[in-house]
Amino acid sequence: DIQMTQSPSSLSASVGDRVTITCRASQNINTHLNWFQQKSGKAPKLLIFGSSNLHAGVPSRYSGSGTGTDFTLTISSLQFEDFGTYYCQQSYANPYTFGQGTKLDI
Amino acid sequence: QVQLQESGPGLVKPSETLSLTCSVSGASIGTDDFYWNWFRQPPGKGLEFMGNIYYNGKTYYNPSLESHFTISLDTSKNQFSLRLNSVTAADTAVYYCARLGHTIDWYYSDFWGQGTLVTVSS
Numbered sequence: 001d002i003q004m005t006q007s008p009s010s011l012s013a014s015v016g017d018r019v020t021i022t023c024r025a026s027q028n029i030n031t032h033l034n035w036f037q038q039k040s041g042k043a044p045k046l047l048i049f050g051s052s053n054l055h056a057g058v059p060s061r062y063s064g065s066g067t068g069t070d071f072t073l074t075i076s077s078l079q080f081e082d083f084g085t086y087y088c089q090q091s092y093a094n095p096y097t098f099g100q101g102t103k104l105d106i
Numbered sequence: 107q108v109q110l111q112e113s114g115p116g117l118v119k120p121s122e123t124l125s126l127t128c129s130v131s132g133a134s135i136g137t138d139d140f141y142w143n144w145f146r147q148p149p150g151k152g153l154e155f156m157g158n159i160y161y162n163g164k165t166y167y168n169p170s171l172e173s174h175f176t177i178s179l180d181t182s183k184n185q186f187s188l189r190l191n192s193v194t195a196a197d198t199a200v201y202y203c204a205r206l207g208h209t210i211d212w213y214y215s216d217f218w219g220q221g222t223l224v225t226v227s228s
Contacts, residue, residue, distance in 0.1 A: 038153075042220070042221075043204075049212050
């Protein structure tokens with residue numbers, strides 16, 4: 001299985017901050033990388049697919065980049081509603097695997 | 107708008123069989139070109155992909171999991187199901203169903219159910 005490693009595991013930031021979360025794959029996954037946000041007690045919500053493509057309805061302050069093994073999710077100006085846990089997931093090869101998550105506190 | 111909703115028992119005894127159903131609206135699971143996924147999330151832990159089923163009935167199961175579960179389609183009800191045999195406490199989790207959407211280049215789970223908590227306990 002492809003191992004996905006996120007950093008940091010947790011992060012505290014303030015409204016208006018620029019936040020970056022990184023995700024590293026154990027092998028080349030091209031741009032087959034998705035990002036999800038999950039709030040406590042809720043289902044994950046797709047933010048970005050294909051490394052850099054914003055899913056419909058997701059605010060433009062979210063952006064993603066990377067190819068190969070190293071990827072980043074950036075929130076350009078943190079809003080209060082952005083708290084939660086963020087997961088990366090590779091969709092290059094079955095079984096699709098997730099990172100361990102990054103908990104973002106505002 | 108595609109919507110998914112899980113249903114099933116909240117409590118199951120060890121060694122029993124757990125059956126969960128995902129009801130889909132806004133898409134036809136027997137004809138639309140999509141995979142339909144099951145995920146789970148143990149309390150306080152991360153997300154785990156269990157497996158999926160294609161609209162033609164072809165299944166994929168995560169080989170990293172002990173293969174004591176099956177996924178099936180019921181096109182007449184527009185539902186797909188997860189069946190876990192001989193459950194243990196390790197199967198306690200929130201179970202999610204989701205659609206695997208796609209473009210020509212990428213796959214991604216774009217629509218999710220709200221999740222259902224299953225506790226395995228005597």
